[in-house]
Amino acid sequence: MSSKAVSSTVFRKLTLVTLVALTALIATGTWVRLSESGLGCTTWPACTTKDVIAPGTYHSLIEFTNRMTIVVIGILVVAVFVLSLLRPLRRKDLVLLSGGLLIGYVGEAVLGGITVLLKLAPPLVAAHLVLALILVADGTALHWRAGIDDSVVLQKKLPTLPRPMMLLSSIMMAAFWVIVVLGTIVTGTGPHSGKPGTPRFHLSLGGIMEVHAAVGLVLYGVAVSLFASLHAIHAAKDTARRAHVVVILLTLQGVFGYAVWFTKFSVIPSEVHTLGSALLLIALVRFRLGLYRHALSDEVPSEINDMSAERALASSVADTCS
Ligand code: HEM
Incomplete structure (x- = not known):
C-alpha cells in the first residue's frame, strides 16, 4: 500500500472515530440534562470554585465525565484538522469540513461554559444541542467525503x-x-x-x-x-x-x-x-x-x-x- 493510500485510510478512520465520539457526546450531554447534573459542576472550566476535578458527588461526577468526553473530542478534532492539512493532496472540502468541526467545537465549549454560568437558561441549553447536532452533520459529511477518491472528487x-x-x-x-x-x-x-x-x-x-x-x-x-x-x-x-x-x-x-x-x-x-x-x-x-x-x-x-x-x-x- 502506498503512503498516500495509508494516510487517506487513516484520515477516514479518524473521521469515523470523531463522528462516533460526537454522537456519544449527545448521549452523555443528554444524560447530564436528564439526571439534573447540569450544575453538578458549578463553574467552568474548574468543577467548583475549590476543586478543579469533580468532588465525588453523583451529579458532579456525571457532569465532569461529560466534560472529559469533551476533552477527548477536542483532541480528535484537532488531530483531524491537522491531518486534513497534512494529507498528500490537501483537499479544500476536507480542510473546510475539518476546520468547521474545530470552530464548532470551540463555540460549543464557550456556549457550554456560558450556559452553566447563566444557570441553564433554556435558550442556551437549546442552542447547545443544536450546535452539537450541527457538529454531527459536519462530521458525517466529513467522513463521507473522506471516502471519495481524490481523483474523482475534483x-x-x-x-x-x-x-x-x-x-x-x-x-x-x-x-x-x-x-x-x-x-x-x-x-x-x-x-x-x-x-x-x-x-x-x-x-x-x-x-x-x-x-x-x-x-x-x-x-x-x-x-x-x-x-x-x-x-x-x-x-x-x-x-x-x-x-x-x-x-x-x-x-x-x-x-x-x-x-x-x-x-x-x-x-x-x-x-x-x-x-x-x-x-x-x-x-x-x-x-x-x-x-x-x-x-x-x-x-x-x-x-x-x-x-x-x-x-x-x-x-x-x-x-x-x-
Ligand atoms: C419525527 C422527528 C422528531 C425529531 C427529529 C424530534 C427531535 C426532538 C429533539 C431534538 C428534542 C429536544 C431534545 C433535547 O432537548 O434534548 C425533542 C424533544 C421532544 N420531542 Fe421530539 N422529535 C421528533 C418527533 C416527535 C414526536 C412525533 C413526538 C410525539 C409526541 C415528540 C415528542 C417530544 C417530546 C415530548 C420532547 C421533550 C423531551 C424532554 O423534554 O425530555 N417528538 N424532539
Whole structure:
C-alpha cells in the first residue's frame, strides 16, 4: 500500500472515530440534562470554585465525565484538522469540513461554559444541542467525503434524481432542523430542561408539543413519499437503502417521542429520543450526499428520465395522502 493510500485510510478512520465520539457526546450531554447534573459542576472550566476535578458527588461526577468526553473530542478534532492539512493532496472540502468541526467545537465549549454560568437558561441549553447536532452533520459529511477518491472528487458533482425529488430531500432536511428547534423548545418548557428551580420558557407544554409532533408527521409524510417514488423509478439500491434507514429511524423517533409524552417525560425514552435525533441526522445527511455523483464536466446525468420520475413521484404522493 502506498503512503498516500495509508494516510487517506487513516484520515477516514479518524473521521469515523470523531463522528462516533460526537454522537456519544449527545448521549452523555443528554444524560447530564436528564439526571439534573447540569450544575453538578458549578463553574467552568474548574468543577467548583475549590476543586478543579469533580468532588465525588453523583451529579458532579456525571457532569465532569461529560466534560472529559469533551476533552477527548477536542483532541480528535484537532488531530483531524491537522491531518486534513497534512494529507498528500490537501483537499479544500476536507480542510473546510475539518476546520468547521474545530470552530464548532470551540463555540460549543464557550456556549457550554456560558450556559452553566447563566444557570441553564433554556435558550442556551437549546442552542447547545443544536450546535452539537450541527457538529454531527459536519462530521458525517466529513467522513463521507473522506471516502471519495481524490481523483474523482475534483470533478463535477451531479444530482442523480430529478429536480422534484431533490427538492423533497431538501424539504426533509429543512423540516428536520425546524423539528429540532421545536423539540428544544418543548424541552425548555417541560420538566427536563435542568433542575426544577432553573428557568423555563413560559409556553403551553401541550401546545408546543403538538406543533413539534405535527411537523414531525409532515416530515414523515415527505420521507415516505420520497421512499415510495424511489421504488417507483427503480432508484439505485444504495439510495433506496439509505432512504429505508431514514424512514425506520423516523418511525422510531416518533414512537419514542410519543413514549416521552405518554409516560409523562420518563427519562429513558427521552434519552433515546434525543440520541435518535443525532442518528436520524446522520442518516439524512448520508442520504442527501448519496444523491450526487462525481462526473466529468461534459457528462450529462443519464440514468434518470425526468418525466417518468416526476409522474412516479406524483402518483406516490397521491398514494401516501389517500
Ligand atoms: C419525527 C422527528 C422528531 C425529531 C427529529 C424530534 C427531535 C426532538 C429533539 C431534538 C428534542 C429536544 C431534545 C433535547 O432537548 O434534548 C425533542 C424533544 C421532544 N420531542 Fe421530539 N422529535 C421528533 C418527533 C416527535 C414526536 C412525533 C413526538 C410525539 C409526541 C415528540 C415528542 C417530544 C417530546 C415530548 C420532547 C421533550 C423531551 C424532554 O423534554 O425530555 N417528538 N424532539
